[in-house]
Amino acid sequence: MTAPLKLTTSREFEAQREAARIWSLAKARRDQNSESDPVEKTLPGIQRRLDLAGAELILATNSKGSVGFTLFAPHEETLEIFYLAVAPDSWGGGVAGALLAGVEEYAREISRGILELWVISDNERAINVYQRAGFIGTDQLQYLESSGQTERRMIKHLG
Template sequence: MHAETTVEPRPAIRAGRVPDDVEHCAGIWVRALAARDGSVDAETMAERVREAFDAPIVRFAVATSPRAGFALVESGRSDPGEAYLHYLAVDPDGTGRGVGGALLADAVAHARAAGFGSLTLEVRSENTRAIALYLRAGFVPDGEATPHPSAGYPMQPYRLALG
């Protein structure tokens, strides 16, 4: 007898719609932070996500299956050749299923296609799961960790050369 294996379907990713998908994604961000940190100021965190959509958007991607998630890539940084991965989150019930990796690959592909020379991000220094994902994708640390502007915990910048 052969053991049956379950194959998880590839994550389905589509372009996000502003403003239709913004509240859904703000909720994902709040749930992801609460799962990671234990508790969060939900309204403040959701408002930060909403405000991010005021920046020039390179790519807003929404994962719809097998789990929900989103990524937001912005331009308008001090270096015009640099895109910034401002948000990448997967609903806490869906981690470990490839959704984060698929969203990251989508972000990289769209930043590259838009002609950016690099994609940067900042991640909480203790977020080993996210850091492992970024390292597997080829990101490298880029400078020293700096305190998060409101929470104070260390945020490590990472960069991926796209050229």
């Protein structure tokens, strides 16, 4: 049985650090690295996206502490998810689905009818999570020079 989950919107520095920690852990597991990057290395990326107009960070916590987060910002007609990560020891526990539901609720509150995100095109685990939540893949691809990875745009129309 999974511990009850609480979603909290926060821009506090400690929430940003927790998000960076979770991102580092999830990224290391995804990439099959034995060590995760230090928080200080991933924190600037979180802060850069949080500086966008209207950006929000939702932190998921349970009795174990912080277990996931998402960071998103509105565009004129869409809400773009820039980060969604779950601590590896909480994978499969419904955290990602709860975070995506929180993003969807927020999008409706600010009258955005489309969610969008970019996902690494060979990250099957993430793609499956997004598809289960109702996202569909598009033909739009972008190559990231910094990582050498290709990303695919996914969208979800809110009915």
